[in-house]
Amino acid sequence: MNAKSTTARFSLSEIEAARARGEDKTRDDAPEAESLGVDFWDDARVVMPPGKTSVHLRLDSDIVDWFKSRGKGHLTRMNAVLRAYVDAQKGR
Template identity: 45%
Template sequence: MKKISEKPASKLEKELVALEAMRDEDIDLSDAPEETDWSAAERGKFYRPVKEQVTLRLDADVLHWFKQSGKGYQTRINAALRRFVEADDRNAR
């Protein structure tokens, strides 16, 4: 009867097993010092809200006003609507 041999672990798997076996204080973190000054951090820099495609009827003059600034008019309309929503007292609850 043939013996089933296990697939040899990859180099990364071996390193992970060895790292897991180490005590926290024995791990060398000198190349990645702990960050303690967060004063320059930007909140929400990589946040991207979920977008939903809709059909919306706008007055022609309003749409023209947003389009006259060029590409990105839909983003500008969204930003204007967001400012309105954030300024609305009813949403401050």
């Protein structure tokens, strides 16, 4: 698979082709989910997440450097970490 970005989307045929080329990064021991069935997608809805808010945020330099060192999409990854924290706190 091409590393388009951390939020890249691939079709099922693109994923299957990448697997056939040995480019799949899925762990060999990862469990395979049960099929949703062909009919599932006939009535499936795509729900867009709520809008984003632009903020000015002061962070420790080493934190920003660490996220940036992981490549393009560091702000998206930071948002994902914050989302996981919020979701975990809601579950308390």
